Amino acid sequence: MNLRRAEAYDAPLMATIHAQAFDRPWDAAAFADLLAGSGVFALLAFDEDATGLVLCRALAGEAEVLTVAVPPWARRRGVAKALLTGALGFAHELGAAAAFLEVDVDNRPAIGLYEGLGFERAGLRKAYYDRGAAGRADALVMRLDLGTQGH
Numbered sequence: 001m002n003l004r005r006a007e008a009y010d011a012p013l014m015a016t017i018h019a020q021a022f023d024r025p026w027d028a029a030a031f032a033d034l035l036a037g038s039g040v041f042a043l044l045a046f047d048e049d050a051t052g053l054v055l056c057r058a059l060a061g062e063a064e065v066l067t068v069a070v071p072p073w074a075r076r077r078g079v080a081k082a083l084l085t086g087a088l089g090f091a092h093e094l095g096a097a098a099a100f101l102e103v104d105v106d107n108r109p110a111i112g113l114y115e116g117l118g119f120e121r122a123g124l125r126k127a128y129y130d131r132g133a134a135g136r137a138d139a140l141v142m143r144l145d146l147g148t149q150g151h
């Protein structure tokens with residue numbers, strides 16, 4: 001597996017990866033806008049093909065994981081774990097002392113992934129996600145102290 005920083009020209013590839021992982025994908029324009037934002041960076045994973053992405057924002061001493069996506073055919077091979085480990089290490093180098101993220105309370109694979117990396121449950125945002133006809137879902141807020149995790 002190879003990891004590299006995403007550049008502006010990767011926005012269409014990021015949208016393609018995201019669409020394989022989420023029911024409500026973000027388009028290339030959304031990724032281009034996000035990548036241009038202050039403190040925002042992304043990593044891409046490759047084997048022969050692109051196998052995943054992570055998008056983060058590191059600002060004012062804190063990092064936020066904005067999204068993580070691995071296509072179904074590339075899952076359970078450690079891709080997301082490698083992406084997050086790389087991104088959290090980079091965020092720490094940029095000065096982030098802690099990382100936060102929000103995750104759907106029902107997303108057991110993602111919660112398992114984050115807990116495996118040391119993230120702890122920090123709170124709940126009620127009715128945070130719009131699931132369309134399925135109504136709204138709560139978000140779990142998770143936090144990782146980067147200072148003590150050796151990232």
Ligand SMILES: CC(C)(COP(=O)(O)OP(=O)(O)OC[C@H]1O[C@@H](n2cnc3c(N)ncnc32)[C@H](O)[C@@H]1OP(=O)(O)O)[C@@H](O)C(=O)NCCC(=O)NCCS
Nearest residue numbers: 021068069070075076077078079080081109110112113116
């Ligand atoms: C969540 C997601 C990113 C995980 O990607 P992945 O590359 O398969 O994850 P990894 O192989 O790195 O898994 C690392 C650990 O996470 C946990 N995990 C991952 N998938 C899991 C699953 N389906 N069920 C339970 N635990 C899971 C396990 O602890 C796993 O370690 P193990 O394989 O040694 O047991 C992927 O399933 C995905 O893209 N899902 C759809 C998008 C999404 O929900 N993104 C996160 C919310 S923003």
